Amino acid sequence: MKFLSPSFLYLLPLAIIPLIIHFLSRFRLKKVDFSSIFFLIDLKKEKFNFYRLRDIFLLILRTFFIIFLILSIGRPIFLSEKISILKFLPQKAKSIILILDDSYSMEYDNNFEKAKMILKTIIKHLNRNSEITLFLTSKRKIVEKKKPVDIPDTLIENLKISYKKAYVQEILEDIKNFNGEVYFITDLQEKTYFFLKSFKSNFLINIIDLGKEEFENVGIVDFYWLAERKGELEFEIELVNYTSQEKEIPVNIQVDDFKIRNFLILPPGKKKFQFTIPKRGERIFGKIYLEEENFKKDNFYYFVYQTKNRMPILFLYENEADIFYFKKLFTLIKDYQITYLPLKESKRISFSSYYLIFLINPSQIDQFLGWQLENYLKSGGKLILILGKDLKENKFQKIFATNGIWEDKGFVTIEEIAEEHPVFFGFKKEIFKEPKFYKIVNLQEKNLKVLMRFENKLPFLLEDTLNNLMIFTSNFTSDFTDMPIKAVFLPLIFRTVEYLGIKEKNNFLVGETISLSINLPKVKVVTPFGEFLEETFLKKGKRILKFCRTEEPGIYQIGEKIIAVNVWSEEGNLKKLTLKEGENLKIIKENLKLTSEITPLFIFLTFLTFIIEIVLLIF
């Protein structure tokens, strides 16, 4: 029998407490006067003392109660089979790199505990002059070039599951020049370790495979806000049933004191479900959780909702024709408060009252306009610049510069889009190929990120992430493009506005860095695992907080802001990768069974001893 939390076994000496109390009380018996002990003496000699026996039995029960309790906390297990890796370990001293998969999928079937035991066994059986380096897949180096004796068991025992993604590919890249043996203890998930199929290296990597072909799990894959209406919020969750059978899963949604519980019929595979919750206040946050026992780590999803006010948007234009299609477009979308203003009148207004400015086809960005826009952007404003002219006078020369107009070679279409960018989520790539462009402002990219590019490699949409600036290199008029009459126009503009319009991202994954603009030198961060006082830093006149300790899922409060941090849902897919052994790859299947965890038995025994004691005391 072994223990998953053996450190609790140090409490076992506490089991002698009842014994000590018993003996102390035996030696310090209360003294009473009695008229004559004549009969008592005789009877004591004759009588078999049931009560003494009962006391001894109670003493044994109490001792066992404490022992069982401590053993329960220690989580006892039976090892049903021997570890097969031992016969493959090198006899001679070698440099060894051990990689332990600490991703949360390892929680399934106690794989992480098995892995820790295997790890301990490997370290124990390696040549004592071997040099060991230990990595966790969450990209932590725990041990660097140490001898086996210098690695205490407790170091391994105290390792915990991480919610972060597995960075094995990166770790293997880092050690590509390593000359020794690598042991990777993992559940070998298909989605996470697909790259191993084409893995090539100079060293032998021994994969100690703990995963199982069959598994059962249901998890939350995704979450979307759908609509806000009449004091209600509608959202959609996407659930996945990894088993081959239909399941009925209770789903709980909790927002403050509001709770709902629904039973969902979930067929194998993914399915989306819509829910409506009451909207109480401008900002709400809560969680959804599935009542499913097989694998609980992916059963939670935390969410935050921030009500959007009608966003004030300013359109600055020189020519009325340039805003023709925008006017048509924004009559369809009621979520914004639109102001159209000729550029020449811009000097008399303050930009700061607008959340977003469209600067459409300016002939120049002179000193004053440049100063206005620069201040506006510094104070957090967002700008969409639509170019149609070769800007000779351009105050933003540092950011971008025009290089003439492309127009004399028929038309071009969009060829490349940065698919991973949030603006393009859900779009089919083909839809962007429909519009034709006859004239394009040839823009020098400089430090800008190109989000869309024409087939002639000229950029169409560019982003300056630092300044919240996006630039379209084509004016949306019929002499530039037919895009405004194509289906892609409305969603593209709408998405661009929404993308810039989102003040801050409020949904992160574990391991991601939360980056926020906060006008304070220090800010309190409340996380599910503690409170921290974090310092912000100045970057181009703005105070930025970068909080990278998103170690656990949950609701994080950063100053006044609420952020939801969730687990990487792919880890919930426990489907195994099938690998063939190659030149540099050896797969060692470990059928170690820790499944016979006998904690419930010990908990039962703890209660049983307690109940017997109560019964004995009553009778």
Place this chain on the structure above:
Amino acid sequence: MRHLLPEVICKIKRLDLRAKLVVEGFLSGLHKSSYKGQAIEFADYRPYLPGDELKRIDWKIFAKTDKFWVREYEEETNLRAYLFLDTSGSMKYKSKEMSKFEYASFLAAAFAYLLFKQHDSVGLALFNKNNYQYLPPQFSKSHLAKILEIIESVKPEGETDIYKSLTDLGKKIKKRGLIIIFSDFFDKKENILKGLKNLRHKKNEVLVFHILDPNEINLNYEEPLTFKDLETKREIKLDPRSIKKEYQETLKKLFLYYKQECAAHYIDYNLIFTNMPFDYAFFSYLAKRAKIK
């Protein structure tokens, strides 16, 4: 009858008052009791015989019948009563307010008072293993006061040797009478019986009050304890719960043994617990007194 309860009586400090209260309370509670009054009461007439005192002739009967009739009375001489009070250390035991000795001494005092009121002469004997104190029976108010004073002043201590004590005291008794013994009888049962038989052998009437504390038979203790013997000072560690049943059985057998053996020798045996009202003992006495008549 409230004033016959031990918990009430023990609140009165003066023993004479206690005795008086107990006896008066008891007497007032009697209606048609077996108590017949003084020994000077008229009994019957019989014909005059030569040698009879002339003053005993009833002259009114002579005037009516012209015959000499002599009036006969109940025995005029008082009963001699001996109160034997055990003063050994074991009598100190108490589980509540009143110890066995306190109970026994109240009872003895009350009997002394009752006997005095009945014009009987009362003697007192206090005994334990090592010594005894004896006061021969007399009928006088000052004698009663002395008895009460002695009872009040004595403190229970020392061991018990009932056979020796009873034998020694028996020798002191010159004229036969009623011996009332108050003791817890914590001694060898054979010795106790032998002692009692000795007293009875001298044609004395013997009335035994075996006084015990209720806890001495109930043994109401709920944990292992060290028991200290009040007489020998010996100690024993044991769990009373383990022997309780057998202990009670042993005592019941003992009581039965005393009862049967005493009955066989015409000794009145009464088991009394310190939580019982005093009149229980008085009724036993009256029953005995009636037999003596």
